[in-house]
Amino acid sequence: MDYKIARGYSNTVKTISTLQLGDLRTTGAYWKGGVAEILAFSTVLTTMQREEVEQYIKSRYAQSVKVGGDIVKTDFCDTVIRAGENFVSYLWNTGATSSSISVNSTGTYSVTATDNFGFVSSDTVQVLYPTHSNRRRYCICMCRRFY
Secondary structure (H helix, E strand, C coil), X not given: CCEEEECCCCCCEEEECCEEXXXXXXXXXXXXXXXXXCCCCXXXXXXXXXXXXXHXXXXXXXXXXXXXXXXXXCCCCCEXXXXXXXXXXXXXXXXXXXXXXXXXXXXXXXXXXXXXXXCEEEEEEEEECCCCCCCCCCCCCCXXXXX
């Protein structure tokens, strides 16, 4: 039996006589890396069908970035907001591009993250610091210097 394989976004079909999956392959065509799922179709997909398959894969395997619920501080120490480690890129509204940021003022902080499928998701958190007019001159924060 001959297998027809369309790869990526191309409708180019390659006919092969053997198809091997996994580490024990010796010849023929093969996928490099782990295989989570194989989707087979009897014809080359239209653009609309391909987009539907991409949505299916996204909903099944892609995760959305989450920074947690709003934060109400009772002290004046910095707080760290984390977006998780499972993304390939990050962009915070502060301009930072790391997976976490340290903040020390009231505000709305948002991050946009791109996963390994190229899907983009965003999340926002509100951080509220106290506004006491009688704020202490010195604040001691765990593992931090005096202010």
